Amino acid sequence: MKSNRLDILDRTFKFGVRIIKLANSLPRSPAGYAIANQLVRAGTAIGANLEEAQSAHSKKDFIHGVTISLKEARECYYWLRIVLESKLTEEKKLEAILDENEQIVKILVSIIKKAKSNS
Template sequence: MYNLVEYKRDICIRSFNFAKRIINLAISLRKKTSLYSISDQIIRSGTSIGANIEEAQNSSSKKEFIHTMTIALKEARETNYWLRLIVECKLISQEKMELLMKENVELIKIITTIVKNSKK
């Protein structure tokens, strides 16, 4: 059975691996100096997801946990915006971005579920 400890470990690992992939994406974007700003924004939001999830694991209260996970959710949604913009502007092909975009949507769904269930 999939218990809470495994679930927490899974979201921490997934968000960490996602952040590594975001950094690699940003490195490829920075090869064009005109894209430095977009690269910087996606690094900030994409790596913040996992950082906030990790921080939430040591929350001193349920309210603090929900607040920190909500910040992670906001960062995931911002990252989704930047990923879509990169594809729509044809900075990187949709085929190359597909897995990263799918993982971002999955993280949004997981974090949304965690926040909703934590409010019960």
């Protein structure tokens, strides 16, 4: 269990770094700046909220923290799709990060379900 926890914490941290790099590569235009800001905010909040949830005072508090991470992950997915559809970067650059985002969402959903069933 501890290994799985460290894995998702590490994955969300690395995901945040990848999001920052992607945001820095977007066009320097009004749309590019606006979307980059949203991507960085949502993409880095996934791991930050998950880290914070590790110090939760209760199971309910933990579930709440992970749920916030899930919401941020879903928002990040939205912005990544906006980047893809508006062709602000090459589709090839987005494939792996979109896939990782989907995997993170699935893991967070699983964590929430497991935590709820154990309460």
